[in-house]
Amino acid sequence: MQLVSIITVNYNNAPVTEELLQSIFDKNRYSDIEIIVVDNGSKVDPVPAWIITYPTVKFIRSETNIGFAGGNNLGIKASTGGYLFLINNDTEVTDDLVGLLANTLDQNSNVGAISPAILFFDAPEVFQYAGFTKMNYLTGRNQTIGIDEKNMGQYNDVVGETAYAHGAAMMIRRTAIDKAGLMAENYFLYYEELDWSERIKQKGFDIWINTNAIIFHKESRSVGKNSALKEYYMNRNRILFIRSHAPAFTYCMFMIYFLSIVSTRNMITYLRNKQFSFISILFKAIYWNFTNSVNSKRLYFPS
The missing domain is CATH 3.90.550.10 (Spore Coat Polysaccharide Biosynthesis Protein SpsA; Chain A)
Incomplete structure (x- = not known):
């Protein structure tokens, strides 16, 4: 045993x-x-x-x-x-x-x-x-x-x-x-x-x-179901995961999809739900991936 x-x-x-x-x-x-x-x-x-x-x-x-x-x-x-x-x-x-x-x-x-x-x-x-x-x-x-x-x-x-x-x-x-x-x-x-x-x-x-x-x-007791922290890291890490494991061409295609489709859809949802602060959080999640390496430990804590 x-x-x-x-x-x-x-x-x-x-x-x-x-x-x-x-x-x-x-x-x-x-x-x-x-x-x-x-x-x-x-x-x-x-x-x-x-x-x-x-x-x-x-x-x-x-x-x-x-x-x-x-x-x-x-x-x-x-x-x-x-x-x-x-x-x-x-x-x-x-x-x-x-x-x-x-x-x-x-x-x-x-x-x-x-x-x-x-x-x-x-x-x-x-x-x-x-x-x-x-x-x-x-x-x-x-x-x-x-x-x-x-x-x-x-x-x-x-x-x-x-x-x-x-x-x-x-x-x-x-x-x-x-x-x-x-x-x-x-x-x-x-x-x-x-x-x-x-x-x-x-x-x-x-x-x-x-x-x-x-x-x-019991799910989401620590960060909340719609918290800024969750929204930031779900978006940032979705991109980071694909960067880390997909071939370069596939990653480029993914980013076109994410920037054109996912980001637009998310912003419409934020506006509909009056979660206006989440718009800047989404952009910060994207920006992190353009300015940091896949192994970077630089973090961000949205309030």
């Missing part, structure tokens, strides 16, 4: 993180685990109180917010497990979740990373994720399989390859990390799991899903 390091990142959401910890203590049946919580520069440091309340959990504190990838990388560096299960703090686990994923990795040495099925916490009969399709590099779009579908058994017993792991819940083999490297911290927020999946595949591993393993996701 492999030791599984369960890693989660907290940012200004201590009560939600505590709900996750309680769900692990109450429901998880896989015995060989360590739990690591990274506090990512929360305004009020919850770690001193947590150390008293949760003596078996390993806590790490970053004094600044270093992003989803940066926070997870701190946890990875502190972990000792052969498998690393990265889960959002706004999730709750189910009984067999960890065991099913770990057993799948045990039995399939070609699998570098695996995700469970993800259902919405507030609508537990509805899927958020049952796999990803491959990215269309001309449009920078792919599809989330199963999203918003009611669970009628249509994805029962799906155990096999998918295009990308899901950042809300993914178990990674340590040897895959050793070869592919840590998560790319310049993404900061969004698309980093797609980039990581691509790099893991480039090292000869497969990305799988096991829909018999289920996790419930």
Whole structure:
């Protein structure tokens, strides 16, 4: 049995993180685990109180917010497990979740990373994720399989390859990390799991899903469903991902599409919704990609 390091990142959401910890203590049946919580520069440091309340959990504190990838990388560096299960703090686990994923990795040495099925916490009969399709590099779009579908058994017993792991819940083999490297911290927020999946595949591993393993996701508790931060990084990192993985000609075609179609459509939406500040945020997301290299760690934090 492999030791599984369960890693989660907290940012200004201590009560939600505590709900996750309680769900692990109450429901998880896989015995060989360590739990690591990274506090990512929360305004009020919850770690001193947590150390008293949760003596078996390993806590790490970053004094600044270093992003989803940066926070997870701190946890990875502190972990000792052969498998690393990265889960959002706004999730709750189910009984067999960890065991099913770990057993799948045990039995399939070609699998570098695996995700469970993800259902919405507030609508537990509805899927958020049952796999990803491959990215269309001309449009920078792919599809989330199963999203918003009611669970009628249509994805029962799906155990096999998918295009990308899901950042809300993914178990990674340590040897895959050793070869592919840590998560790319310049993404900061969004698309980093797609980039990581691509790099893991480039090292000869497969990305799988096991829909018999289920996790419930509260989604978007940290940044808000329509926040400036989310809007900026979703646009900036969509471009960055294509820059990083598409051939040069394909990237040029994508940028023509993005500037002419996507940007126009987004601005119409912003105007319709009276989100006028989002227009400048979109331009800043585009501008970053014209003025920074793909490996640049220069960030921007819209207010």
